[in-house]
Amino acid sequence: MKILLITLFIFLSVFSSYSQKQSKEKHIPDILGYHTLKCDFHMHTIFSDGKVWPTVRVTEALKEGLDAIALTDHIGISKRVKDVNKNLNRAYEIAVQEAENSGLIVIKGAELTYHSPPGHFNALFLRDAQKLDTTDFWYAFEEAKKQGAFLIWNHSIWKAPDSTFIQNGIAEWTNTHTKLFNKGMIMGMEVVNGQKYCIEAHQWCLEKNITMFGNSDIHQPITFDYQDKNRTRPLTLVFAKEKTESAIKEALLQKRTVVWFNNSLIGKEEFLTPLLHSIVSVSDVAYYEDVAEVRLKNNSAFDMILANIGDYSFINRTRIFTLKAGEEFILGVKTGEQLNKFKLKFKILNLLVSTEQSLIGEFECKLGNKKAVGRKAYK
Numbered sequence: 146m147k148i149l150l151i152t153l154f155i156f157l158s159v160f161s162s163y164s165q166k167q168s169k170e171k172h173i174p175d176i177l178g179y180h181t182l183k184c185d186f187h188m189h190t191i192f193s194d195g196k197v198w199p200t201v202r203v204t205e206a207l208k209e210g211l212d213a214i215a216l217t218d219h220i221g222i223s224k225r226v227k228d229v230n231k232n233l234n235r236a237y238e239i240a241v242q243e244a245e246n247s248g249l250i251v252i253k254g255a256e257l258t259y260h261s262p263p264g265h266f267n268a269l270f271l272r273d274a275q276k277l278d279t280t281d282f283w284y285a286f287e288e289a290k291k292q293g294a295f296l297i298w299n300h301s302i303w304k305a306p307d308s309t310f311i312q313n314g315i316a317e318w319t320n321t322h323t324k325l326f327n328k329g330m331i332m333g334m335e336v337v338n339g340q341k342y343c344i345e346a347h348q349w350c351l352e353k354n355i356t357m358f359g360n361s362d363i364h365q366p367i368t369f370d371y372q373d374k375n376r377t378r379p380l381t382l383v384f385a386k387e388k389t390e391s392a393i394k395e396a397l398l399q400k401r402t403v404v405w406f407n408n409s410l411i412g413k414e415e416f417l418t419p420l421l422h423s424i425v426s427v428s429d430v431a432y433y434e435d436v437a438e439v440r441l442k443n444n445s446a447f448d449m450i451l452a453n454i455g456d457y458s459f460i461n462r463t464r465i466f467t468l469k470a471g472e473e474f475i476l477g478v479k480t481g482e483q484l485n486k487f488k489l490k491f492k493i494l495n496l497l498v499s500t501e502q503s504l505i506g507e508f509e510c511k512l513g514n515k516k517a518v519g520r521k522a523y524k
C-alpha cells in the first residue's frame with residue numbers, strides 16, 4: 146500500500162510538473178472575456194508538397210500548446226501521387242482522428258494555388274476541398290464561398306516565378322484583388338508568413354479592415370525551421386467566445402486577431418491594450434526614503450520591450466529595457482518626493498498598432514501598505 150502511494154505521488158508530481166511546463170509554454174492571457182487561442186492556419190503535409198504525414202502536424206501543435214490548426218495543402222500540387230492518393234480531404238480526416246480527445250481543434254482547409262494575380266489563398270472551414278480542384282480560379286473562389294469558407298490572401302509579396310511581376314518583396318494590389326475584395330473574397334491577409342513580414346499587407350488590413358494573420362506555412366517538420374534554429378513559430382492569436390471551431394470562425398469574421406511574429410505582437414490597439422495590461426502588472430507600490438518601489442511582473446511567454454516616456458526616470462533601469470517572459474523585479478522610480486499615486490508611461494516598442502506606431506500604455510501606481518524592500522532591492 147505504502148509503495149503504491151509513493152508510486153502514485155511520484156507519478157502525480159512528475160505529471161503535474163510536466164503539465165505545468167506544457168501550459169507555461171507560450172502562455173498569453175485571456176482578454177476582454179474572450180479565450181486567447183493560439184492558432185496556425187497554414188501548413189502542409191505529404192498530401193501536397195509538405196514533408197510530413199498529417200498526424201505529425203497534430204503532435205507538433207500539441208507539443209507547442211496550440212489550440213487550433215488548419216491543414217492547407219495546395220490544390221493542384223500533389224508531389225507524391227505515386228505514394229498517396231490524390232484526395233484533398235484526406236489530410237484533414239487523418240489529422241482530426243489523431244487529434245480526437247486532445248483538445249486541439251483541426252480545421253479543414255486548402256490552399257488555392259494560382260499565379261499572381263490572384264496568388265495563393267487559404268480557404269478555411271471547407272466542407273469538401275475536392276470541389277475546388279479547378280484551373281479556373283473564379284470558379285474555385287465561388288465554390289469556396291458557397292461552402293462558407295473564410296478566405297485569406299497568403300504571402301502577398303510572393304508572385305509566381307512565371308508571372309509578369311518582378312520579385313522585389315513588395316506586394317501589389319491589382320484590379321483582380323479589388324474585384325475579389327468587393328466580392329468579399331479577401332477576408333483575411335497574412336501579415337506574417339513564416340519568417341516574412343509584409344508591411345503592405347499590414348497596411349491594407351488596417352485601411353480595408355481585413356483580418357490579420359500570422360502563419361507558419363510549414364512544409365518540413367516544424368523543429369527544422371523553428372526550435373532547431375531558436376526561432377519562434379509565428380502564430381495568429383484569436384480572441385474567441387469559446388474554444389470551438391464555430392467560435393474561431395466568428396472571431397475571424399469579427400477580425401479579433403493579433404499576430405505573434407518573433408518578438409513582436411501586431412494588431413489593433415483595442416486588443417493590444419488589454420493584452421498589455423493582462424501581461425504586465427504593477428503592484429506592491431511602496432517608498433524607501435524618497436524612491437518609489439514598484440513590482441513589475443510579466444505574466445506571459447512574451448518579452449516586452451519598454452521605453453520610458455513618463456515623467457520619472459528609474460534608479461535601476463535605463464530608458465529602454467526588456468521585461469522578459471515570466472520576469473518579476475522591483476523598479477525604483479525617482480519621483481523626487483513621496484507621492485500617494487503616480488503614473489508610469491511606456492511605449493511598448495514591440496507591440497505594433499500600425500506599420501509606424503508602437504502601443505503606448507499607462508500604469509497607475511497607488512501607494513499601498515506594503516513595506517519597502519529598500520536599497521537591497523537593486524543589489
Ligand SMILES: [Zn+2]
Pocket residue numbers: 256265299300
Ligand atoms: Zn503558398
Ligand SMILES: [Zn+2]
Pocket residue numbers: 187188189256362
Ligand atoms: Zn502554403
